[in-house]
Amino acid sequence: MTISKLINRLTLPVKLAVFPSFCELCGRLLLEPEEKIVCNQCLTKIDIHHGPVCRVCGRFISGENDMGSLCLECQNDPPPYELHRSLGPYSGHLKEMIILLKYKGNEPLASSLAEQLYRQFNPQGILAGIDFILPVPLHPKKERERGFNQAELIGRRLARLTGCPLNRDILIKTRNTPAQVSLEAKERELNLRGALAVRKKEFVRQRVLMLVDDVYTTGSTIKECALVLKKAGAREIRALTLARA
Ligand SMILES: [Zn+2]
Numbered sequence: 709m710t711i712s713k714l715i716n717r718l719t720l721p722v723k724l725a726v727f728p729s730f731c732e733l734c735g736r737l738l739l740e741p742e743e744k745i746v747c748n749q750c751l752t753k754i755d756i757h758h759g760p761v762c763r764v765c766g767r768f769i770s771g772e773n774d775m776g777s778l779c780l781e782c783q784n785d786p787p788p789y790e791l792h793r794s795l796g797p798y799s800g801h802l803k804e805m806i807i808l809l810k811y812k813g814n815e816p817l818a819s820s821l822a823e824q825l826y827r828q829f830n831p832q833g834i835l836a837g838i839d840f841i842l843p844v845p846l847h848p849k850k851e852r853e854r855g856f857n858q859a860e861l862i863g864r865r866l867a868r869l870t871g872c873p874l875n876r877d878i879l880i881k882t883r884n885t886p887a888q889v890s891l892e893a894k895e896r897e898l899n900l901r902g903a904l905a906v907r908k909k910e911f912v913r914q915r916v917l918m919l920v921d922d923v924y925t926t927g928s929t930i931k932e933c934a935l936v937l938k939k940a941g942a943r944e945i946r947a948l949t950l951a952r953a
């Protein structure tokens with residue numbers, strides 16, 4: 709019997725005594741089998757935005773604006789995608805969880821966060837009628853260094869929840885670019901120009917595609933992805949991200 713099979717056969721109290729694990733955020737002992745990395749209580753503390761948003765880019769709108777409103781930026785410079793939504797602002801527990809996921813390699817968190825996306829946006833119909841889920845790609849070199857693409861992990865869980873296939877071979881990164889985090893808005897756009905390519909165009913033409921990423925900052929990454937997919941003939945591009953910075 710392999711070690712992992714043996715561990716799986718241990719009853720929960722034994723497992724907890726031999727391999728106790730603690731919430732990375734609050735330090736509580738993780739008691740529930742589905743709790744991984746972060747406890748259920750911390751998960752419920754994510755500040756999900758329930759108020760009105762711009763109907764295209766998903767910008768959080770404070771005040772009394774209705775759901776059908778369009779922000780100034782989308783009025784003046786419509787993005788190349790049809791719709792984007794984030795769970796909430798890039799702050800507090802959500803920010804800490806994204807950092808744990810991205811920089812400390814806590815992959816099980818991707819599943820928990822994808823479930824939050826599903827719970828929030830599936831009832832709104834945003835996940836309906838999609839042909840493929842596409843993770844925002846990392847350059848293969850960066851993915852090797854990190855060991856995973858966090859966008860793909862989120863997308864895989866969403867694919868399982870929706871039954872819509874994920875495809876990681878359609879949209880690819882052909883040039884390794886400096887991290888967007890270090891750049892200003894205009895530089896971010898230029899940084900990505902020509903760094904993405906579309907393969908298997910037969911899977912893009914006339915399709916409805918859902919991009920998935922962790923953080924939406926200026927939107928330049930999602931916009932550049934949408935632009936190349938539209939050029940390749942996509943009918944509709946939607947995007948979901950965990951947080952909006
Ligand atoms: Zn906790």
Ligand SMILES: [Zn+2]
Nearest residue numbers: 762765779782
């Ligand atoms: Zn907008």
